[in-house]
Amino acid sequence: MRATAVRRTALAAAVASLALLATACSGSDSDAKGDGGASGAKDDASSKPAAVKALSSAELEKVSLEQGDVEGHKITKNGPEDIAQPGDVTVDKKECEPIGFAFYGVKRGTPVGNAGRKAVEEPKKDESADPEDALAGMLDVTSSLVTLASYDGDGAARSMAELRDSAAKCADGFTLSMKGSKQKVTKLTEEKVTGGEEALAWGLRMGEGDEAVPFKLVSxxxxxxxxxxxxxxxxxxxxxxxxxxxxxxxxxxxxxLD
Known part of the structure; x- marks a missing residue:
């Protein structure tokens, strides 16, 4: 395998470690979800839903993704062991905590219920005889941590507003640590997404140069x-x-959710 392939494999292995760490820290029954993102649906984060009654964790489980809901994806349920606690994640800037906590599903605010899923895209079949191309095809899959959090009153709208404000203040980057594993977010850029009553999305990078790893955060x-x-x-x-x-x-x- 060429040197570039070896380097790519090493980088991918590093990313895989981070990926496993992220999915091991998603929220389930006692973990609220953060939010993420750029503009999308209604842009007024201060709009407060009237008389909103939160869904319980059991109710959220019924409306969470299940295997077979999304073609070409393997979907599994997060269990209680997958819950990240606030003390597990630290951020070097207080104003960046909401966005940093959102990556790992750390509880924010006072959600009544939550649920979580892991969704992994199935690899595309590659008949190539080139080992580097075959490896690239196997690695070229998107994995997602999907979390739901439900709030009474205007709790959901306030959670979104907090996240939007945090991202705006931390666009130039920040450092976070997950159980001692330190990661540097070097860039945070708004992206376009639509859906729901309010939609936010960001692209972000951890690391620099050839070792930079892109992530997406949507809320x-x-x-x-x-x-x-x-x-x-x-x-x-x-x-x-x-x-x-x-x-x-x-x-x-x-x-x-409709």
């Missing part, structure tokens, strides 16, 4: 429920590497 509010999608693609590394938002997952999840 959408439907009534008193906030759906958050934290995604990464193991086949994409480098300063200019990109991948698409997980629109199929987003559409499927919003369809179940």
């Amino acid at each position: 959408i509010r439907q009534g008193g429920t906030v759906a958050t999608f934290f995604s990464f693609n193991l086949g994409k590394t480098g300063e200019k590497a990109e991948f698409a938002l997980p629109t199929a997952l987003i559409d499927a999840q919003l369809g179940k």
